[in-house]
Amino acid sequence: xxxxxxxxxxxxxxxxxxxxxxxxxxxxxxxxxxxxxxxxxxxxxxxxxxxxxxxxxxxxxxx
Numbered sequence: 001x002x003x004x005x006x007x008x009x010x011x012x013x014x015x016x017x018x019x020x021x022x023x024x025x026x027x028x029x030x031x032x033x034x035x036x037x038x039x040x041x042x043x044x045x046x047x048x049x050x051x052x053x054x055x056x057x058x059x060x061x062x063x
Contacts, residue, residue, distance in 0.1 A: 011049035022053045029056045 014021055014035045022033035032054040 014049050014051055018051055021051055026053055026055065030054070031056055 018033040018035050019030060022030045030053060032052075034052045036050040036052045038048050038050045
């Protein structure tokens with residue numbers, strides 16, 4: 001198996017506190033944050049992870 005040039009540990013850390021990751025990297029109020037298994041490869045057995053975030057919609061004030 002070939003070495004990968006990136007660290008795969010964040011995909012495991014998403015599962016511990018997905019809302020914490022969403023608060024860190026998203027702006028505005030977070031309604032829900034979930035980890036999504038997004039299997040993108042048929043070669044490796046490990047599933048990739050994605051962070052799904054629902055946010056409250058708000059209207060920007062007009063000037």
